[in-house]
Ligand SMILES: O=C(O)C1=C[C@@H](OP(=O)(O)O)[C@@H](O)[C@H](O)C1
């Protein structure tokens with residue numbers, strides 16, 4: 001439960017989930033790598049345990065994780081709630097594997113992997129799964145180098161192939177309609193650091209036979225997580241986020257988006273400061289930044305006027321169908337909202353009290369985004385513990401800033 005309160009103070013930016021997954025996989029595929037400031041959360045532990053199960057070491061040394069020496073995939077993998085872990089494993093298990101079963105929790109078992117599994121089959125492995133290749137998936141045999149075309153309805157399909165193909169030989173991946181493109185840029189960044197050669201020509205990715213040689217990697221902060229802290233600042237007082245280093249994450253655009261809404265946000269050197277401001281509605285194209293949608297949707301409820309979030313079809317394929325869960329929860333708090341297939345339109349009425357019970361449906365981003373509205377009234381969040389998926393210290397940090405946060 002988050003109750004009416006003012007936030008004021010500073011917190012350290014939490015580490016990036018997307019970079020941590022990639023650095024752990026790339027490090028595990030290398031001889032021995034030291035990953036500095038990895039995010040330790042449910043999702044990234046799913047990746048770490050998958051690597052460990054496949055023969056990689058996984059040691060903690062101070063603020064670093066040491067990984068390396070992964071030999072071969074095989075047996076049962078529980079990817080828990082993590083789409084990134086499952087998707088990257090699909091191609092890796094088919095490149096270095098022998099009879100793997102990839103599974104996850106109820107939410108992950110509901111997320112389709114069709115286009116990726118079909119590409120992996122085309123490259124020579126056998127994949128058996130549920131309708132639309134939902135988990136559990138059985139993977140047998142191995143992929144060979146080759147050329148494939150794939151839909152980019154999830155960028156994780158592309159990331160998966162880019163991670164695995166260098167292990168089997170020179171290949172080409174042709175991508176149609178790529179959504180969430182900045183996440184592929186994050187993948188390319190980590191592959192670059194790992195001595196893996198990929199050349200990009202338009203929508204074609206030329207992958208070269210390479211050996212993973214990651215030695216060290218400093219995980220940068222997570223701009224999707226930072227978005228909730230910025231939102232708390234503009235809604236509830238003044239928040240300073242420390243240790244903000246730049247990286248290739250698309251979600252850093254949150255600073256510009258909140259400014260466009262009229263929010264006072266400054267990013268100077270390694271600090272972002274967000275201060276309470278009157279907000280107004282905007283038009284937001286969600287193609288590249290799906291994970292910012294819950295944040296923008298709750299800010300839209302506090303803003304004056306209409307906010308239209310569009311090109312958001314891919315939000316239906318996340319931990320929950322986020323178009324539905326965002327709309328349902330905004331309505332529970334009395335917000336005027338309309339939802340289309342890939343669109344959310346919010347009619348904001350400016351600062352007011354938001355009171356009610358919100359169901360996160362176990363989706364971390366829904367829990368974190370809606371907590372922010374509690375600062376203006378009283379919002380009880382069901383299954384709020386799911387924040388452990390990407391930002392385990394979220395409620396601790398909110399409390400540290402002065403928010404009235406209680407269990408229950
Ligand atoms: O590769 C990644 O780290 C991610 C890619 C995005 O998913 P899609 O590419 O499926 O949109 C994003 O929503 C997810 O939180 C993390």
Ligand SMILES: C=C(OP(=O)(O)O)C(=O)O
Pocket residue numbers: 043081082083084085291318319365390
């Ligand atoms: C969709 C997300 O992650 P994943 O796909 O890894 O489950 C997310 O963190 O919002």
